[in-house]
Amino acid sequence: MSGLIKLSLAGRIMPPTPCSLCETARALVKRPKTGQQVCKECFFTVFETEVHNTIIQGDDGQGIFKRGERVAIGASGGKDSTVLAHVLSLLNQRYDYGLDLFLLSIDEGITGYRDDSLETVKQNQVEYGLPLKILSYDELYGWTMDRIVQQVGKKNNCTFCGVFRRQALDRGAAQLDIDHIVTGHNADDIAETVLMNIMRGDIARLGRCTAVTTRSEDTMRRSKPFKYAYEKEIVMYAYFKKLTYFSTECIYSPDAYRGHARVFLKDLEAIRPSAIIDIIHSGETFKLEQAVVKGMKPLQSCARCGYMSSNTICKACALLQGLEAGLDRSALKQSQDETSVLPDGQRMIPKYERLRRDVSKSASQIDGLEKPLKGMAIS
Secondary structure (H helix, E strand, C coil), X not given: CCCCCEECCCCCEECCCEXXXXXXXXXXXXXXXXXXXXXXXXXXXXXXXXXXXXXXHCCCCCCCCCCCCEEEEECCCXXXXXXXXXHHXXXXXXXXXXXXXXXXXXXXXXXXXXXXXXXXXXXXXXXXXCCEEEEEHHHHXXXXXXXXXXXXXXXXXXXXXXXXXXXXXXXXXXXXXXXXXXXXXXXXXXXXXXXXXXXXXXXXXXXXCCXXXXXXXXXXXXXXXXXXXXXXXXXXXXXXXXXXXXXXCCCCHHHCCHHHHHHHHHHHHHHCCCHHHHHHHHHHCCCCCHHHHHHCXXXXXXXXXXXXXXXXXXXXXXXXXXXXXXXXXXXXXXHCCCCCCCCCCCCCCCCCCCXXXXXXXXXXXXXXXXXXXXXXXXX
C-alpha cells in the first residue's frame, strides 16, 4: 500500500502520491500486477472491470454465461468465494447478465474449520439475498474428512478431499438443476496448478488447467471469473469493502503438495511480480499433440454411481471402497481395481443424475435449499 506521508532525505514532508488514474484522490493501493498506485474508488473500478472483461470474453470471445442461466457460486466462506459472490452479484445487476445466482457450499466435515466457515457463508447469504444449498461429505459418502484423516493420515488426505469435493459440487449443482458452477480460483491458484502439473508430468490436466471455462461430458460447466485477479488484490478488495469472510487455513492443508508450488511461486513473485501472469500465459500456449490426445482413455459413466470416469469405476468410488474396507493409505491403491462389483456390506455413492428442470418449481421449493432473505444493497 502507498499514499502515506513520506519524508525526503532532507527531512521535509513530501505530498501524498496522487492516484495514477483519476490524478485527484490520494493513492492508497499499489497494484501488485501493474505497479499502478491508485485510490480506493479507482481500485474498485479497475478490479470489477477486469473481472467483467474476463466474463464477457471467456476463452473464445463469446463470454462465460448465457442469459437466463442458473449459476451456483462455490461458496466456502473464504476471501475468494466471498469476493466472488459480492462482485458477481454486483456485475449481474450493473450489466444485466440475467443470471439466477445461488450459493452452493460443501461441508467436508472438518471440526474447527469448515463448521466455522459455513457460519460465514450463512452470513453472506443474508448479505446478498441468495439461496443457499449445503451438501456434506457425510450425507453423500458416509465419511467426514476428520474420519478419513484418522484412517489414512495427513500425508495423502488432500487427494480424498479434492476428488470428493469436485464430485460433491457437481452433485449439489445437479440437485439444484444448475447450468453453471463458478469458483473463486484466482491467478495465484492457476499459476500454482500449472507448476504442479509440470512437476507431476500431468499432461492431461496441463492442457486444460488455464481455461476460464471447462466442461466434460455429463458434468456442469465450471468457470473461473478471477483467472487474472491476483490473490493480493482480492484481499485488498475484501478489506476496503469490509466484506465478511473466514480467513483461517484448512488444518489439513499444510502437508499438501500444492504448498510446495505455492512457496516456489511466492519466491518468483518477489523477484518478478508479473511471474504469476507470465506462468498463466505460458500454460495457455501448451497444446497437446494429437498422438497424445488419442492415447488418453475415453470418458464413460462409472458402473457404480454413474459419474463421469475414464475407468470402469470412478476415482471417488474407488477411494470410498478403500475406506470402507478399512485400508490404510499404503494399501489404498491396491483396492482401486476395475471391477464394478461392490463388496458385500460396503456403502455406495448415490447414482449421479441431472434432473430435468421443472419450470413450475421455484427456488424456495427445492429440497435442502435455504430460502434467501432480503439482501443488503450491494455497492
